[in-house]
Amino acid sequence: MADTFTNATQILEPFKGVKKVTIEEYFTSGHRTCQGCESALVMKLMVKAAGPRTIVLGSTGCMYVANTTYYTTPWVVPWMHTQLGSSGSAALGTAAGLKALMRKGKMKAEPINVIAFCGDGGGADMGLGAISATLTHKEYNSLILLYDNESYANTDIQASGSTPYGANTTFSPPGSVKRLIHTRWKKNTAPMLAAGHPECRYVATVCASYAVEMMNKVRKALTIGGPTFIHSLDPCPKGWDYDPMLSHELGELAIETGIFPLYEVEDGVVRHYGKTKAIVEGRPRKPVREYLLKQGRFAHFLEEDIDYFQAKVDEMWNKWEIPGVIPFWKEKAGK
Numbered sequence: 001m002a003d004t005f006t007n008a009t010q011i012l013e014p015f016k017g018v019k020k021v022t023i024e025e026y027f028t029s030g031h032r033t034c035q036g037c038e039s040a041l042v043m044k045l046m047v048k049a050a051g052p053r054t055i056v057l058g059s060t061g062c063m064y065v066a067n068t069t070y071y072t073t074p075w076v077v078p079w080m081h082t083q084l085g086s087s088g089s090a091a092l093g094t095a096a097g098l099k100a101l102m103r104k105g106k107m108k109a110e111p112i113n114v115i116a117f118c119g120d121g122g123g124a125d126m127g128l129g130a131i132s133a134t135l136t137h138k139e140y141n142s143l144i145l146l147y148d149n150e151s152y153a154n155t156d157i158q159a160s161g162s163t164p165y166g167a168n169t170t171f172s173p174p175g176s177v178k179r180l181i182h183t184r185w186k187k188n189t190a191p192m193l194a195a196g197h198p199e200c201r202y203v204a205t206v207c208a209s210y211a212v213e214m215m216n217k218v219r220k221a222l223t224i225g226g227p228t229f230i231h232s233l234d235p236c237p238k239g240w241d242y243d244p245m246l247s248h249e250l251g252e253l254a255i256e257t258g259i260f261p262l263y264e265v266e267d268g269v270v271r272h273y274g275k276t277k278a279i280v281e282g283r284p285r286k287p288v289r290e291y292l293l294k295q296g297r298f299a300h301f302l303e304e305d306i307d308y309f310q311a312k313v314d315e316m317w318n319k320w321e322i323p324g325v326i327p328f329w330k331e332k333a334g335k
């Protein structure tokens with residue numbers, strides 16, 4: 001019991017290859033997400049990685065609405081819906097509640113994983129404050145997983161702070177007078193949270209196209225404990241407007257073009273991994289046009305728009321203090 005009060009966590013060793021991944025599923029049939037929905041795959045992999053002694057909390061969005069149609073649910077583990085901006089509060093409250101119940105002897109003392117997921121709208125925009133607060137509480141173990149489909153998808157694809165430059169959304173339809181309505185560069189959520197929360201020992205970015213690596217980042221976060229954060233980039237056939245069979249490939253292209261780098265920040269140390277590591281070590285990035293032109297949301301792009309996008313990604317890699325991660329410029333490059 002004493003262990004629980006000193007923040008004991010489940011020790012989840014990494015899966016050493018796909019053949020070693022456990023067979024049990026805790027997110028199964030019964031959901032109604034779109035065909036090819038990568039976020040549904042993220043839910044499945046996330047809870048598979050965490051295992052049966054896990055509580056999942058989820059804020060409003062596709063992964064709430066499409067996963068809990070009346071009288072059906074794919075969740076095998078205990079699951080609770082929370083308000084759109086509340087993934088942080090739900091994580092902290094649940095972790096604190098479990099601890100109190102165990103301390104009072106009202107439930108068996110054991111490490112239970114608490115995972116709260118949120119979309120980019122609910123997490124990176126509306127619920128950022130609550131996530132920030134949770135990441136300051138090192139005495140409670142919880143993982144917040146942001147599934148980023150780059151829009152407020154559930155309410156019909158409105159632009160969010162995580163929507164990429166120039167994308168066509170219902171808030172930013174291209175027109176004949178103005179071609180690009182949404183001209184903000186995507187918010188850099190994971191490094192912002194990593195840099196600003198000294199009590200948070202683990203922040204990572206993942207993509208389910210690299211499923212084993214993704215699951216191992218979840219296992220690592222839960223094992224390290226305290227408040228942790230993972231940001232997943234999730235291709236969304238409906239919002240990004242592409243054939244559902246391309247979800248996996250688009251995830252790979254996001255990494256191979258350098259648009260979404262994979263890295264973890266553990267106790268302040270940044271480690272690139274997977275294909276991103278290869279890029280850091282000198283492998284050429286694929287041109288962003290290979291990624292952009294496969295998606296209807298960029299169909300209105302002219303050559304100059306693709307060039308601008310490429311130049312911004314080049315800047316992330318060539319001028320930033322930590323390539324693709326920390327957007328402070330190296331002194332010389334910035335001048």
Ligand SMILES: Cc1ncc(C[n+]2csc(CCOP(=O)(O)OP(=O)(O)O)c2C)c(N)n1
Nearest residue numbers: 060061062084119120121122151152153154
């Ligand atoms: C406070 C509040 N405002 C607005 C809504 C309406 N709403 C429900 S889901 C949603 C979109 C959420 O977007 P995101 O968090 O990115 O999740 P996604 O739908 O993309 O999976 C919105 C705006 C709500 N439920 N609560």
Ligand code: SF4
Nearest residue numbers: 033034037062236238
């Ligand atoms: S709109 Fe996108 S995120 Fe939502 S269920 Fe469909 S594919 Fe998944």
Ligand SMILES: [Mg+2]
Nearest residue numbers: 119120151153
């Ligand atoms: Mg979203």
